[in-house]
Amino acid sequence: MAVMADQCxxxxxxxxxxxxxxxxxxxxxxxxxxxxxxxGLEEVLTRVRGKNLTFTTDLEREIxxxxxxxxxxxxxxxxxxxxxxxxxDLSYIESAARQIAEYGKGQTIVVERSTLPVRxxxxxxxxxxxGNGDQYKILSNPEFxxxxxxxxxxxxxxxxxxxxQCSESVEELASIYRNWVPNNRILRTNVWSAELSKLTAxxxxxxxxxxxxxxxxxxxKSGANITEVKQAIGADTRIGxxxxxxxPGFGGSCFKKDILNLxxxxxxxxxxxxxxYWRSVLELNEWTQHRMAQIVSQKFYGTLRGKKIxxxxxxxxxxxxxxxxxxAIELCSKLxxxxxxxxxxxxxxxxxxxxxxxRKNERHRSFxxxxxxxxxxxxxxxxxxxxxxxxxxxxxxxxxATIANKMQRPGWVFDTRxxxxxxEAAANGLETWEVGCxxxx
Ligand code: UDX
Numbered sequence: 001m002a003v004m005a006d007q008c009x010x011x012x013x014x015x016x017x018x019x020x021x022x023x024x025x026x027x028x029x030x031x032x033x034x035x036x037x038x039x040g041l042e043e044v045l046t047r048v049r050g051k052n053l054t055f056t057t058d059l060e061r062e063i064x065x066x067x068x069x070x071x072x073x074x075x076x077x078x079x080x081x082x083x084x085x086x087x088x089d090l091s092y093i094e095s096a097a098r099q100i101a102e103y104g105k106g107q108t109i110v111v112e113r114s115t116l117p118v119r120x121x122x123x124x125x126x127x128x129x130x131g132n133g134d135q136y137k138i139l140s141n142p143e144f145x146x147x148x149x150x151x152x153x154x155x156x157x158x159x160x161x162x163x164x165q166c167s168e169s170v171e172e173l174a175s176i177y178r179n180w181v182p183n184n185r186i187l188r189t190n191v192w193s194a195e196l197s198k199l200t201a202x203x204x205x206x207x208x209x210x211x212x213x214x215x216x217x218x219x220x221k222s223g224a225n226i227t228e229v230k231q232a233i234g235a236d237t238r239i240g241x242x243x244x245x246x247x248p249g250f251g252g253s254c255f256k257k258d259i260l261n262l263x264x265x266x267x268x269x270x271x272x273x274x275x276x277y278w279r280s281v282l283e284l285n286e287w288t289q290h291r292m293a294q295i296v297s298q299k300f301y302g303t304l305r306g307k308k309i310x311x312x313x314x315x316x317x318x319x320x321x322x323x324x325x326x327x328a329i330e331l332c333s334k335l336x337x338x339x340x341x342x343x344x345x346x347x348x349x350x351x352x353x354x355x356x357x358x359r360k361n362e363r364h365r366s367f368x369x370x371x372x373x374x375x376x377x378x379x380x381x382x383x384x385x386x387x388x389x390x391x392x393x394x395x396x397x398x399x400x401a402t403i404a405n406k407m408q409r410p411g412w413v414f415d416t417r418x419x420x421x422x423x424e425a426a427a428n429g430l431e432t433w434e435v436g437c438x439x440x441x
Contacts, residue, residue, distance in 0.1 A: 001070070002044045003154040005053035007180040014062040015055045026055040037321040037348055040151035063103040068173070070141075071096050072113040077257050086264040088117050088257070097127040104128075104135065109169045112140045115202075115254065117261050118195045137169040140191045142198035147252065148319030160186045163194025199262045203278055206255040208243050210284040216246035216436035217291065226436025227418065246436045248327035248389055248416040249288035251316030256282060256325050289327045292416050293334030295433060296387060299412055305339035305367055308408070310379040313390025314346040314354055321348035323357050327416075328389045333361040336368035343379040344372050347392055377406065385412040391419050404428035 005013045017023050025033050027049075031042045049055075056062060063069060073092040078084055093114060100110060110128065112121065121138045128136040140163040145153035160177045164170040167188075174186045189197070212230065219226045226246050234241030250256075259278050266275035297304055316326035323329065332342055336358075344354055351372035358370065373379035376394075380386055380403050388395050396419045404411065404425065413425045415434045422432040422440055432440040 002041065002048055002053060003151060004176065005048040005051075006044050007155075008176060009052055011052060011176065013053050014066070015053065016059050016062045017055075017057060018059070020057050023055045023057050038150050039148065039319055044151060059099055060103045063100055064105045066104075066108060067106075068109045068111060069100055069104070070111045070113045071100075075114045075116060075257075077260055083264055086260045088115075088261050090116070090120065090123070093120065093124070094127060097124050100136070101128050101130050107135055107137075109137045109139060109172060111173060112138065112195070113143055115142060115198050115258060115261075116140070116195055117199070117265055118192050120195060121191045137164065137166045138191065139164040139169055139173055140194035141173060142194060144198070144201060147322055148317060155180065157181060157185065161189060161194050161197055162186060163189045163191040163197075165191055199258045199265075202254050202258040203262050203281070205243060206250055206259055206285070207278075207281045209245075209247070209250045209255075210281045210288070212244050212246050213249065213288045214284055217288075219436045220438040229436075245391075246418060247288075247391070248292045248331065248435070249285045251325040251327050253322065253324040256285070289330040290334070292327070292387075292414070293331045293338070296331075296335060296385060296412075296414055297338050299414075299431070299433065300384070303339070304335060307340050307384040308382055309335060309340045309342050310373075310383040310386045311335075311342050311344045312346075312376070312379070312386060312388045312395050313392055314344055314349045314357075315390050315392075318391045318393065321346075321350070321353070323349055323353055326357070326390075329357050329361065331387065331389060331416075332358060332370060336370055339367035341368060342370035343383065344370055345374075345376050345379040346390065347394060377402070381406045382408055383411070384408045385414065387414045387416065388420050389416055391417045395420055398425075400425040400428050400430070404430050 001013050001015055005011065015026065022035055025035050031045065034041070034045075071093060073096050075088045075090060075093060078087045078089040093116065100108070110124065112124070121140060124138055125136070128138075142161055144157065144159070160181050162170050162173050170188050174188065177186050212226070215229060216226045218224070219229060230244045233239050234244050259282050263275040263278045266272070266278065296309070300307055311328060311332060314326060314328045315321055315323055332344065335342060346354070354372050384407070386403065386407070398420055400421065401424070407430065409429065411430045413420070413422060413430050413432045415422055415432070418435050418437070422434055426432050426440050434440070
């Protein structure tokens, strides 16, 4: 919404939330406590906040006066009842829809922005009909931005998708995007195609990562090198070179949830083979996450008791403080379970966030322990191993001479992202392992 306000000075945008504290943080003028860390967001926000972008909790007033309402609420995986662990929990969408039905006045376009299973628009329409039915037109306008590059993705999207049955409403929303997106990049579809395209795009992206991670494991066994294989296959224009980096498994709030959702939908329509096909992408990812901890443990002859391990990076990828579904959670829980003492460093994730995530896995707690370290140099002090988990830029440029000096011997470096200079680490007396390559020969 900040980017939209920035690109469309003539449109008045009100961001409404029921959480007063969250709204206060958005309104805090010094930007020191924004609910989200996203490169470039502060600059955009500073230009538009208080001008054509306002944050408020006054639902009744803002819904009542809006021509268009964007629904951007959470759709986590349902953790209760029918479809638990697979289907999307639509309770937030439902309550937001009920609020629109209660407060909406006059003709209003309701835009689904949250990622929703196919045919949610139908459910939405049913709820809204309980108000003054025909006054609402429903559009699906899923978002394809990725965290960490959200501002650039929004300012210059590959495409914008607007799905709807009422072409007039579709064009109304398209005309907003036309303020900064070329018309040929604004795709108009029916509402169901728009809903399904979002799930499919994420499933295809996730599938690419599971594919490359499966080959990375094969490289380690066979003497092939994933960097070379990646280059060889990426040069085929039909495959393309982006999104082919092997790693500790994908994380983030979308991929797992959306594939579960897609598989659930396929099951619902009786397409078991389709559901199983997509679930296998998730199974491979779980195996990949688990594999990283196993490798660390194996290098220490299966016992990590009394070993100090520095974990570099806790967010699910670089340039975000988001830890949802981060592969670091699985790795840390497993290593603690094996008795290791972890020192966890991340340039953006806070200590309380790390604690919150690891607390969820408390059942794993046994002999090991963990602590947060703000300083990288303290995290590696006396460590038996360093595990690079997130592709933060600063981990690409580590000073291995200094780090090696502080570590125990034998000291190991595990690079689960293939980003750090392992030759330098090895030259300073450390043993090394890299995803898709294995031990340094
Ligand atoms: C994703 C989609 O990219 C975006 O279009 C959608 O709107 C939301 O979901 P996001 O979850 O922010 O975005 O992150 P993304 O950049 O896709 O990365 C997801 C995970 O895959 C991360 O854990 C990342 O480290 C991993 N990844 C990505 C790899 O392991 N290798 C790659 O080559 C790319």
